Amino acid sequence: MTDADLIARVLAREDHHAFAELVRRYQSPVRAFLARMARGDTHLADDLAQETFLKAWRKLHTYRGTAQFSTWLFGIAFNEFRSAARQRKELTVDDVDELPAEATQPAAGSGNDLRLDLTEALKRLSSNERAVVVLCCQNGLSHEEAAKALDCPLGTVKTNVLRGKEKLKRWLQGYQHYESA
């Protein structure tokens, strides 16, 4: 059954089974995205993901089907993250632009080290940069889709992707084969 069929069933009959299927399909990317956004705090990410799906249930009638359902969900998820961050007053301290020099020069090591350092480096990006890098580079959204999801201009998305990638590249330059990231 396609997403559109399931959505139609939810809208027509408030079908919990159909909505459960939608949640099952998209829980993994939404939770992973929010875990990245919450800098690895999986409990916070799961709370936000639950709120995301509850909000999706309430607002499903506003989904027009012009974007993919996952794009629409990422948009809600990002708004949930932003609201939570605002409540926790994290946005003001979120934009860490530069790392201390020693932290930016990891010793060249195994792939596992690179993975760990990439995870750490992602945490250092500003929330807007992290969101677009994760959406575009990890989840495969186009710049247009990311702009739609995050409700920001296309130019801003492109700038943030570029800036985010450059920072990651700079911070992880000690690794060989970084380019493949």
Added chain:
Amino acid sequence: MLREQSTYINDDGFTQRVIAALPRRRRTWLRPALLLGSAAIGWVLAVLWLPWRNLPAVDLSALLSLNPQVLTPWALVLTVAASLVWAMVAAIQWDD
């Protein structure tokens, strides 16, 4: 590398928790059931209370003469019956 890191996160009861937190389902059957019940009661009352024996006999000449004394009571009966049929059909076809 980022793509490689996007491993599948097991559900582990997440979907169940979301579904349990959804608002309770509206009772979509209630309105059509009320409509159907009201229509059924209407039928019973119509059968019991309408003055069937006092209704004027209908024949072709009376119909053609458009005599209001003949047509008015029958028009009322037909209107009541039609509205009850419409209510029942609407209740059966109810799509919330």
